[in-house]
Amino acid sequence: MMWLSGGFIFRRGDSFYHRLDPRAKLLNSVLMFVTTLLARSIFEMVLVIVFMVGLSAAATVLKRVARTMAFTALFSGFIFVVNVLFTRDLETSVLYAIRFIAIVVSTSIFFITTSPDELEQVMKMFRLPRDVVFAFVTAVRFIPVMMLDTIQIMDAQKSRGLELEKGNLIRRVRNMIPILIPLVVNSVVRSGELAEAMEARAYGAVPRPTSLLVYRARRADVGVVCAAVVLFAIAAYSFYFVVPVRFP
């Protein structure tokens, strides 16, 4: 599970793509997303995927995007089967299955190349209330802390004789209760301490807080955005107005 979920978690990287303005990365992913919706044939869909794979390779995240694809392949297999059963149309079913992978990959590229700091910036850009942005920031900030908490609680309960890997499904789910309760209690205590620390650091003192970091679009960002828009326009035009290209 951990291995597969890696396809959505940011890790610091240093490629041209990582360094782009988060807004450029967001736009790029949105355009790729829309393109996957416009593609009408397997051939076109494969083209889109090839483009995204190429982009991932350039952004040095190909391995992790491949993980995302492996992970989503499970679901898209399911989508394929259901579609075949209902539509009896093999090509459409394959198209939907690939499209699902493509959609997930387009968003995955955004999330694995955009730091939480940059995500925060994007949220601010959409003028979300400060509290909402801050809630998101702390949620992401405490993911590693909670994971460590969970491991410690599991060890503690196992040393008291809790057998997590035993029994049928219902039993196993029930076994999680002694893990979840201390975890929730810990988190409640933690949130109290966080609230105190926020007060002590003047959270909410002024309606419009300032920001240490500022994102300014550089020439490279503008270039990438232009290229992305042009490519999208070409793809959209050919996918939509030209007769669908199919594999011979």
Next chain:
Amino acid sequence: MADILKVEGLSFRYPDSPKNAVSDFELSIPEGEIVVLAGPSGCGKSTLLRTVNGLIPHMYGGEYSGDVLVAGSSVKRSSMRDLAQTVGFLFQNPENQIFMFSVERDVAFGLENLGVPREEMRARVDEALRLLRIGDLAQRAPHELSDGQKQRVALAGVLAMRPKLVILDEPTSLLDPKTASELVALVARLRKELGTTFVVVEHRLDLLVGVADRLVVMDGGRKVLEGTPRDVLFRDEAEAHGVAVPAVTKVQKLLAGRDAGRAAAGRLLTPSGLASAVEGRQA
């Protein structure tokens, strides 16, 4: 020098609690002192600290009487916003006071909240990082730091707001001995460089006796002893109130019982003091 902190007849009782957490408390601290607050767990130290930076009464309800003055103005009548700029509070667990994804962003957190302009913020963040010698950590994420480093980051975030008074709540409880004594040296250095007043709650007194100007012992919500560390620790009541008397002091007390002449060497608190006393006698 003017008192940076003045507690006048303070009593506080939490809602649903039968007895006062703090009772009839009096305390004056002149600017620039390092004051250690000691006492058994549950003696009201944490409550007292929370009345100084205004979490009590602004965040917690309860029965509050008396007054706390910080830099001359009453905590009751000051806003959390103003208090946050005068009183810095380093909580016990550094993990739960680091909010941002990178060290420098977190150090800037308080300043962002106050709406400090970016250029000034940059300068103050860099200054705080330099003071704590953690400039090399500026881009690290919190989960990439050790406990000692987290403690420094949290303290940098507090100092960036340039408080006159800094409260440290058991700052060494999560630190190994070496990191703990580094933190104490840091407090002494900051007092010297910035003139900041420190109120430190600490159980490991042997670490702090060398730098503290004053030791206040609490028990049952009341102040039971106050004076220079030397005065307080050589009183017999100190141990009765659960104060961890440094081993050097204990040794000397034992010797004094057997040979009155040895006590004349002066009252010792630190290993280095003991060493030079022994050397002096041999010479």
